[in-house]
Amino acid sequence: SPSRSDPMLFARFRHNDLEVYGRVEDDRVRPLQGDLFGEHRLLEEAISLDSVRLLPPVRPGNILAAAVNYPSHVAESQKMTGKAEAPRQPELFLKPSSSIIGPEEAIVLPQGARRVDYEGELVAVIGRACRSVAAEEALAYVFGYTCGNDVSARHWQRDDLQWWRAKGSDTFSPLGPFIATGLDPASLELHTRLNGNEVQASSTGALIHSVGALISFASQVMTLAPGDLVFTGTPGETGRLSAGDVVEVEIEEIGVLRNSVVAEGS
Numbered sequence: 001s002p003s004r005s006d007p008m009l010f011a012r013f014r015h016n017d018l019e020v021y022g023r024v025e026d027d028r029v030r031p032l033q034g035d036l037f038g039e040h041r042l043l044e045e046a047i048s049l050d051s052v053r054l055l056p057p058v059r060p061g062n063i064l065a066a067a068v069n070y071p072s073h074v075a076e077s078q079k080m081t082g083k084a085e086a087p088r089q090p091e092l093f094l095k096p097s098s099s100i101i102g103p104e105e106a107i108v109l110p111q112g113a114r115r116v117d118y119e120g121e122l123v124a125v126i127g128r129a130c131r132s133v134a135a136e137e138a139l140a141y142v143f144g145y146t147c148g149n150d151v152s153a154r155h156w157q158r159d160d161l162q163w164w165r166a167k168g169s170d171t172f173s174p175l176g177p178f179i180a181t182g183l184d185p186a187s188l189e190l191h192t193r194l195n196g197n198e199v200q201a202s203s204t205g206a207l208i209h210s211v212g213a214l215i216s217f218a219s220q221v222m223t224l225a226p227g228d229l230v231f232t233g234t235p236g237e238t239g240r241l242s243a244g245d246v247v248e249v250e251i252e253e254i255g256v257l258r259n260s261v262v263a264e265g266s
Contacts, residue, residue: 007253009178010036010144012059012102013052024049024178037127037143037226056102056175057146058125060229063095063173064218065121065150069208069233090209090217093163095150095231099173106262108171109243113153116241119234120192120200120249123148124211125179126228130219138215141224144181145188147249147257148231149174151241175229180254185211185232193248194239202235204251 009024010032021036022029027049034040036058067087068074074086101107109116127143150167151174157166185204192200209217214230224230241247243263250256 007180007182009180009255010057011049011052011178012055012057014055015047015052019055022047054103054177056100057177057179058175058227058229060097060100060227061225062222063097063100063229063231064092064214065095065167065231066209066214066233067091067093069214070202070206070235071208072202072206072236086208090214092214092218093167095173096164096168099168099170101171101174101259103174103176103257104259105174106171106260107149107151107174107241107247108169109241109261109263110153110169111264113156113169115154117152117154117238118192118194118199118241118247118249119150119152119238120190121148121150121234122185122188122190122204122211122232122251123175124185124215124230124232126215126224126230127226129223129225130215131223133216133219135210135212135216138212138219139185141215142185142211143226144179145183145185145251145254146175146179147177147251147254148229149192149247149249149257149259150231150234152238173231174249174257174259176257177255183253188254189252190235191250193250194241195246199239200234200236204232206235207232 021032028046031043128141130141151172153166188204245261
């Protein structure tokens with residue numbers, strides 16, 4: 001795997017009606033033959049990024065997500081949970097893989113959803129199967145990192161015992177644009193913009209439970225497989241999405257995940 005100082009970007013894209021992985025090189029992408037997480041080789045021909053449609057950078061089996069994992073988000077989540085302190089151990093929940101969308105795809109506000117918020121997050125992409133790993137060893141099982149938006153319907157979050165609707169509606173897990181390898185997940189700048197205005201800004205260094213701690217905690221009870229995702233939590237306050245909005249999540253070294261917002265049935 002590349003060293004921490006040598007990040008590489010990988011994309012999943014559609015070209016000539018084929019879904020392909022590739023390595024991003026400036027404004028081009030070189031298709032990859034084989035398994036992104038295993039044996040593969042790069043093809044010689046590089047394709048202009050402008051001529052391909054970017055897809056979600058991975059098709060996950062399982063998606064885990066951390067609740068309340070930045071000190072700056074504790075007060076916000078108190079409205080939802082009633083808990084005033086940070087969790088002593090990771091609070092994880094599952095999101096369905098059917099909620100994943102890629103860059104430039106529309107977040108659809110479901111009928112009956114009264115308040116839907118953005119949540120910009122760093123997302124870890126598992127690269128090797130792991131079970132019962134220690135926090136100090138967990139990052140060795142990560143292939144890379146991407147940008148995510150844990151879109152959340154707040155009233156359903158309050159009303160339901162499980163967050164399946166609030167966090168799992170179709171289009172509620174935007175992901176992309178690329179997977180970056182070789183990053184230190186504890187020192188990345190994260191910014192969320194709504195219609196061009198910055199609404200979230202933090203460093204992943206502020207995480208309450210580190211990426212390694214989240215993966216280790218999950219792996220004590222479930223096997224994480226290549227392509228599985230771990231959303232690591234959102235910083236600060238979140239805000240409402242309305243039809244017509246454009247929301248962007250930018251993480252340094254990875255890129256900008258941009259999605260428009262539409263009302264269901266529009």
